[in-house]
Each structure stands twice: as C-alpha cells, then as structure tokens.
Amino acid sequence: MISAAGACKHSGVRMAKVGYAPSDLDSVPEVDSLLERLGFGAFDRATLASAPGRNDAWTGTTAEGRKVFAKRLRGPEDDVRGRMARLLAFESFAGGDRLGALNHPALLGSDPDAGLVVFECIDGAxxxxxxxxxxxxxxxxxxxxxxxxxxxxxxxxxxxxxxxxxxxxxxxxxxxxxxxxxxxxxxxxxxxxxxxxxxxxxxxxxxxxxxxxxxxxxxxxxxxxxxxxxxxxxxxxxxxxxxxxxxxxxxxxxxxxxxxxxxxxxxxxxxxxxxxxxxxxxxxxxxxxxxxxxxxxxxxxxxxxxxxxxxxxxxxxxxxxxxxxxxxxxxxxxxxxxxxxxxxxxxxxxxxxxxxxxxxxxxxxxxxxxxxxxxxxxxxxxx
The missing domain is CATH 3.90.1200.10 (Aminoglycoside phosphotransferase (APH), C-terminal lobe)
Structure with a gap:
C-alpha cells in the first residue's frame, strides 16, 4: 500500500466526453458475429459512431437495417465477469411489470464469454x-x-x-x-x-x-x-x-x-x-x-x-x-x-x-x- 502524500507519478489521462471515431471493429470480430447470430447482420461501417468510456461501444445500423448499441466490457477478467453477471441479473429481474415506472434500453442479446452486449438504440435521445x-x-x-x-x-x-x-x-x-x-x-x-x-x-x-x-x-x-x-x-x-x-x-x-x-x-x-x-x-x-x-x-x-x-x-x-x-x-x-x-x-x-x-x-x-x-x-x- 502506498500513501499518495508527496508522490510524483504520472499516467495517461482520460479523454473528455466528445464525439470521436469508433474503435476498430475489425479487431473485434465477435461483435459482428453476435449481431449476425441475432439476425441483424453485421454493422454498416459507414453508420458507426461512438463515445469515450471505460468500455468499447458502437452505435450504428446493421445490414438488416436495425439500429443498435453494442458494448464490449473492458477490464480485468474477474471485473468483466462480475459486471456481466450483474447486468444479466438485472435484465432477468426487470422482466414483466415488476419495475413499474422504470424504462430501460432493451437488451437484444449478449455473449458473456466475449464480454459483449447489444441493446436497442434509443435514437435521438x-x-x-x-x-x-x-x-x-x-x-x-x-x-x-x-x-x-x-x-x-x-x-x-x-x-x-x-x-x-x-x-x-x-x-x-x-x-x-x-x-x-x-x-x-x-x-x-x-x-x-x-x-x-x-x-x-x-x-x-x-x-x-x-x-x-x-x-x-x-x-x-x-x-x-x-x-x-x-x-x-x-x-x-x-x-x-x-x-x-x-x-x-x-x-x-x-x-x-x-x-x-x-x-x-x-x-x-x-x-x-x-x-x-x-x-x-x-x-x-x-x-x-x-x-x-x-x-x-x-x-x-x-x-x-x-x-x-x-x-x-x-x-x-x-x-x-x-x-x-x-x-x-x-x-x-x-x-x-x-x-x-x-x-x-x-x-x-x-x-x-x-x-x-x-x-x-x-x-x-x-x-x-x-x-x-x-x-x-x-x-x-x-x-
């Protein structure tokens, strides 16, 4: 354990929240693979947009014309596994009318092994x-x-x-x-x-x-x-x-x-x-x-x-x-x-x-x- 008092070490900084080019999908073939298994077809690269954060994320239109939001959880393996489990537990818990006044983007599919989730895109939000x-x-x-x-x-x-x-x-x-x-x-x-x-x-x-x-x-x-x-x-x-x-x-x-x-x-x-x-x-x-x-x-x-x-x-x-x-x-x-x-x-x-x-x-x-x-x-x- 290290006290921060008087310390002088530096690391990279996080980007401000502005629009920027999405991460290279070709380096994450599991995304298109999941979209195709869901019946949506692969992402049309010309429609892709993204935003900074601790995860990789893409919003775009698929070959079948479906606009979706895809996210790959990033971090240590145990952390990703835990976050995925909690996210899926929420989706299971939120089924039916149990949560009354709560609206949330619909989960369309997931690949827990790859840390991937696909949601409906709340277009124009x-x-x-x-x-x-x-x-x-x-x-x-x-x-x-x-x-x-x-x-x-x-x-x-x-x-x-x-x-x-x-x-x-x-x-x-x-x-x-x-x-x-x-x-x-x-x-x-x-x-x-x-x-x-x-x-x-x-x-x-x-x-x-x-x-x-x-x-x-x-x-x-x-x-x-x-x-x-x-x-x-x-x-x-x-x-x-x-x-x-x-x-x-x-x-x-x-x-x-x-x-x-x-x-x-x-x-x-x-x-x-x-x-x-x-x-x-x-x-x-x-x-x-x-x-x-x-x-x-x-x-x-x-x-x-x-x-x-x-x-x-x-x-x-x-x-x-x-x-x-x-x-x-x-x-x-x-x-x-x-x-x-x-x-x-x-x-x-x-x-x-x-x-x-x-x-x-x-x-x-x-x-x-x-x-x-x-x-x-x-x-x-x-x-």
Missing part, C-alpha cells in the same frame, strides 16, 4: 448530463427519475439471485494507502486528491461510519452507479441505462448518487454565470475566497435544489415507507459522490483547481454531518 449543462433538465424529469428509482427499490427481490456485496467505493482502506498497481495508473491530479483525503483523519472516520451504517441498512434492488449521464431522454420519456453494478444494496447509494450530481454541479457553477442575469461576471480561480465560495455556493445550490426535491418527491410517491436513517445516509453518500466526481475530474489534470478543492470541502461537510445537510439539499423529512 439526449443524455441527462447534456440536459444538465444545457439547463433543460427540469423538475418534471427529476420527478420521473425519482419514480423510476423508487420503483426499483420498492420491487420485491423474491428468490432472485442478486449480488449482495457492496460496491468497491467508498473504501476506507484506500484512504489509508493505495495499492501499488493502482498508484502506477493514476494522474498527478488524482495523487493530489488522494493525498487530500488520506491526510484527513475525520474524513476517514466519516467514511468508516457511513459504511458501518450501510451494513445495518435494509438492502433493496439498486443501480449502485447512478449518474445523470446514464439518463436517456427521448420525446419526454426517461430511460435509465448501465446496470452493470446492479445488486441488493442500501437505497441511500442511488438517492445519494442523484443528489450528489446536483450538489457537485452547484459547486462547479460557483465560477459560472449559469442562471444569472445577462452580463454577470465570470469568476476565475485566483478570485476565489472562502466567503465568496460560501455565498455563491448557497446561491447556486438554492437554484438547483428543486431538482433534488422533485426527485425525492417522485421517489416517495412510489416508496412512501422508508427507514428513518435513509435521508442521512443518502446525504452522506451525496458527499462521497462529490468526492468521487473530484477523483474523476482529477484524472484529466495535473493539479486540483480551487473550485475542485471547494467541491472536496463541501462533499466532506455533507459526509461528516449529514443530519445538518439533508434538508438543505432537498431531502425533506416529510413530503
């Missing part, structure tokens, strides 16, 4: 991250998202064989030392972020307390990797994708994931004029002070809090009976989510900006004192 940035992710969509996730959590798992181990993060042991294999593959920015957290005993204790509370919480079917870029919206209909982390888990993880997305967005907006009168000044790092961060942070959170409130109202409309500690655990997970987004951002840079450090501070505060922040974030005790 926008993802939730785009809508968030464009400021068109509205209260109605947030309410629908809450209903969808609430439907999943309210579903009776019955005899379904679902994974019960919690997701790998947050992990208190990583806040005490990073395995050498991981250390050799992170950026300078991530080293700085890990160092920031590893030198914070209160944060480590807070993560341990959250994980202990999670162990004693009711376990429900849960997405466990909920982010707005997994929301697809077409003609006003919401679909939620990427169920590779699906398992029985604390409902607070999903609620905290959605809440944390908007908390993090509100912090990023401190240095923007989003939602302000035309002609307002844009702030830059060297102008940030503690008082400015606090005042603008409160202002930005108040502007976005209705998204969280409406998600929570939608959630409680289908799952009215929740345990008394859910709001606080969800708030703590929202705080962790802000720290996790910091790590993702740090993977693309050599240093942490002032606003990223502010995000870490706000996430830390929510994680350590969730009872103080739950209502502030929009997770009211009664709805």
């Amino acid at each position: 926008q993802n939730g991250a785009e809508l968030m940035v464009d400021q068109t992710f509205d209260d109605a969509l947030a309410f629908a998202a809450g209903q969808a996730i609430g439907s999943v959590h309210a579903a009776d798992p019955g005899a379904a064989e679902l994974e019960t181990e919690p997701p790998s993060l947050p992990a208190a042991h990583l806040l005490r030392g990073i395995p050498e294999g991981l250390f050799d593959n992170i950026s300078f920015g991530q080293i700085s972020a890990w160092s920031l957290m590893q030198n914070d005993p209160e944060l480590i204790e807070g993560v341990e307390a959250l994980l202990d509370a999670e162990r004693h919480a009711e376990k429900v079917p849960a997405h466990c990797d909920l982010r707005v870029d997994q929301f697809l919206v077409r003609n006003g209909v919401l679909y939620i994708a990427d169920w590779e982390e699906f398992r029985l888990a604390d409902a607070a993880r999903d609620i905290g994931g959605f809440t944390g997305e908007w908390l993090y967005r509100s912090i990023l907006d401190i240095v923007t004029t989003r939602g302000e009168a035309e002609g307002s000044s844009t702030f830059v790092d060297f102008e940030l002070t503690h008082d400015l961060i606090v005042s603008r942070g409160v202002e930005k959170l108040e502007r976005l809090r209705p998204r969280i409130e409406n998600f929570w109202h939608g959630y409680r409309s289908v799952r009215p009976n929740v345990d008394p500690g859910l709001r606080e655990r969800a708030t703590a997970f929202a705080g962790w989510h802000a720290l996790d987004r910091l790590m993702a951002s740090a993977s693309r840079t050599a240093r942490l900006s002032g606003i990223e450090r502010a995000a870490a501070g706000v996430g830390r505060a929510a994680l350590l004192a969730p009872s103080r922040f739950a209502t502030t974030l929009g997770l009211e005790e009664t709805v």
Whole structure:
C-alpha cells in the first residue's frame, strides 16, 4: 500500500466526453458475429459512431437495417465477469411489470464469454448530463427519475439471485494507502486528491461510519452507479441505462448518487454565470475566497435544489415507507459522490483547481454531518 502524500507519478489521462471515431471493429470480430447470430447482420461501417468510456461501444445500423448499441466490457477478467453477471441479473429481474415506472434500453442479446452486449438504440435521445449543462433538465424529469428509482427499490427481490456485496467505493482502506498497481495508473491530479483525503483523519472516520451504517441498512434492488449521464431522454420519456453494478444494496447509494450530481454541479457553477442575469461576471480561480465560495455556493445550490426535491418527491410517491436513517445516509453518500466526481475530474489534470478543492470541502461537510445537510439539499423529512 502506498500513501499518495508527496508522490510524483504520472499516467495517461482520460479523454473528455466528445464525439470521436469508433474503435476498430475489425479487431473485434465477435461483435459482428453476435449481431449476425441475432439476425441483424453485421454493422454498416459507414453508420458507426461512438463515445469515450471505460468500455468499447458502437452505435450504428446493421445490414438488416436495425439500429443498435453494442458494448464490449473492458477490464480485468474477474471485473468483466462480475459486471456481466450483474447486468444479466438485472435484465432477468426487470422482466414483466415488476419495475413499474422504470424504462430501460432493451437488451437484444449478449455473449458473456466475449464480454459483449447489444441493446436497442434509443435514437435521438439526449443524455441527462447534456440536459444538465444545457439547463433543460427540469423538475418534471427529476420527478420521473425519482419514480423510476423508487420503483426499483420498492420491487420485491423474491428468490432472485442478486449480488449482495457492496460496491468497491467508498473504501476506507484506500484512504489509508493505495495499492501499488493502482498508484502506477493514476494522474498527478488524482495523487493530489488522494493525498487530500488520506491526510484527513475525520474524513476517514466519516467514511468508516457511513459504511458501518450501510451494513445495518435494509438492502433493496439498486443501480449502485447512478449518474445523470446514464439518463436517456427521448420525446419526454426517461430511460435509465448501465446496470452493470446492479445488486441488493442500501437505497441511500442511488438517492445519494442523484443528489450528489446536483450538489457537485452547484459547486462547479460557483465560477459560472449559469442562471444569472445577462452580463454577470465570470469568476476565475485566483478570485476565489472562502466567503465568496460560501455565498455563491448557497446561491447556486438554492437554484438547483428543486431538482433534488422533485426527485425525492417522485421517489416517495412510489416508496412512501422508508427507514428513518435513509435521508442521512443518502446525504452522506451525496458527499462521497462529490468526492468521487473530484477523483474523476482529477484524472484529466495535473493539479486540483480551487473550485475542485471547494467541491472536496463541501462533499466532506455533507459526509461528516449529514443530519445538518439533508434538508438543505432537498431531502425533506416529510413530503
């Protein structure tokens, strides 16, 4: 185990989310082979498009005119096997009308040995991250998202064989030392972020307390990797994708994931004029002070809090009976989510900006004192 404090190792960075040429399909013949076995025919190479991510992914039209989305899971063999098993477990679990308000892209076929899955293409859809940035992710969509996730959590798992181990993060042991294999593959920015957290005993204790509370919480079917870029919206209909982390888990993880997305967005907006009168000044790092961060942070959170409130109202409309500690655990997970987004951002840079450090501070505060922040974030005790 290696402490990130004072370390100076560098690795490659992840690409920003922009369109780019798809991975070479000729090097992955299993994709066309699966499409042909499904009766769709091979991909027409002229129609292919892709997007960056940890997996290889292709969207395009097949020889039979079917538009599909194909994905090859990438990573260590055990990791790919686990993600494939969870994804297929979700598809089996989601059959029929069990999940009520949830829409998700239909799985058309899979090849577990090759780590391949093929889904219907939600043609013309926008993802939730785009809508968030464009400021068109509205209260109605947030309410629908809450209903969808609430439907999943309210579903009776019955005899379904679902994974019960919690997701790998947050992990208190990583806040005490990073395995050498991981250390050799992170950026300078991530080293700085890990160092920031590893030198914070209160944060480590807070993560341990959250994980202990999670162990004693009711376990429900849960997405466990909920982010707005997994929301697809077409003609006003919401679909939620990427169920590779699906398992029985604390409902607070999903609620905290959605809440944390908007908390993090509100912090990023401190240095923007989003939602302000035309002609307002844009702030830059060297102008940030503690008082400015606090005042603008409160202002930005108040502007976005209705998204969280409406998600929570939608959630409680289908799952009215929740345990008394859910709001606080969800708030703590929202705080962790802000720290996790910091790590993702740090993977693309050599240093942490002032606003990223502010995000870490706000996430830390929510994680350590969730009872103080739950209502502030929009997770009211009664709805």
